[in-house]
Amino acid sequence: MAKKLLSLHTRLTIFVIFILFLILSSPLSGQETKKGNEFDKLIQQLINDGFKKETIEPLFSNKNVFFNPGGVSQFFIHSESSLNYGQFISKKSIGSALKYIDAHKTALDQAQKIYGVDKTIITAILLVETRLGTYLGNRTVINTLSTMAALTDKKLRERIWNSIPDKKKPKKEAFIKKVERRSKWGYKELKALIKYTKQQHVAPETIKGSYAGAMGISQFMPSNALWLAKDGNNDGKIDLFTHADAIYSVANYLKHHGWKPGLARQKQHEILFKYNHSNYYVDTLLKISDKLKG
Numbered sequence: 001m002a003k004k005l006l007s008l009h010t011r012l013t014i015f016v017i018f019i020l021f022l023i024l025s026s027p028l029s030g031q032e033t034k035k036g037n038e039f040d041k042l043i044q045q046l047i048n049d050g051f052k053k054e055t056i057e058p059l060f061s062n063k064n065v066f067f068n069p070g071g072v073s074q075f076f077i078h079s080e081s082s083l084n085y086g087q088f089i090s091k092k093s094i095g096s097a098l099k100y101i102d103a104h105k106t107a108l109d110q111a112q113k114i115y116g117v118d119k120t121i122i123t124a125i126l127l128v129e130t131r132l133g134t135y136l137g138n139r140t141v142i143n144t145l146s147t148m149a150a151l152t153d154k155k156l157r158e159r160i161w162n163s164i165p166d167k168k169k170p171k172k173e174a175f176i177k178k179v180e181r182r183s184k185w186g187y188k189e190l191k192a193l194i195k196y197t198k199q200q201h202v203a204p205e206t207i208k209g210s211y212a213g214a215m216g217i218s219q220f221m222p223s224n225a226l227w228l229a230k231d232g233n234n235d236g237k238i239d240l241f242t243h244a245d246a247i248y249s250v251a252n253y254l255k256h257h258g259w260k261p262g263l264a265r266q267k268q269h270e271i272l273f274k275y276n277h278s279n280y281y282v283d284t285l286l287k288i289s290d291k292l293k294g
Helices: 002-025 040-048 053-061 067-076 084-088 091-103 107-113 117-129 139-152 154-163 170-199 222-228 242-258 265-275 280-294
Strands: none
Touching: 040 053, 040 091, 040 139, 040 170, 053 170, 067 139, 067 170, 067 222, 084 091, 084 280, 091 107, 091 117, 091 280, 107 117, 107 242, 117 242, 117 265, 117 280, 139 154, 154 170, 154 265, 170 222, 222 242, 242 265, 265 280
């Protein structure tokens, strides 16, 4: 009997060792885990579009760059009308904005002079976008844009769909249409991000932003950062996480879209609408500007 028990114990031990061997030798175990191939097609697409293989492959092999369905799913349930823009015209918010104007007087005055955009409008945008630089978002921008760009793959698209809580799911048809449109947009913005970060000598994976990929105090999308951002403090680089650069960039953006001194209210509204396609948003900016002027 003892001999049989020993034999059974020995067999169980061998079996456990064998299972442990399989687990430890699996490519899914340990720190050397290989990421999924979600971005394989995207990597090839970028290379085909002229990006260097020796730049793109290391970027997407970085452990901090990954497919992020949980974060991107918010993009498809976000509702502009549900936001409480009224909070930004409170006495407290206006007081903070007035202090901001005083603290950044030089940059705001210079931007107003150079670009012809009232400093109260610039401040209003920064107040609503990031609470004057105090709330910048915590999503890794390249993950957001790469995930969005990869959604031409129907299997990946379904993973986004499944990550949306049932109670917040939009109609499937509307979801698919938005994915098809936004995946193209995400790819365009991803290319701009890679170009922008190369120009500014910044590691793409270090930039944090909103759920939609907007970044910095001004919440510029990468394409706007690439073409319209400005060096406001003359330090030789454009960093939208610094106030002077954000201030100049907002002013340049608005000038680019037609802003000039003395514009009628309706024309101001039309230009501000390009910054964020929401009448509620624009109305709030104009109310803030009025209050800041006293």
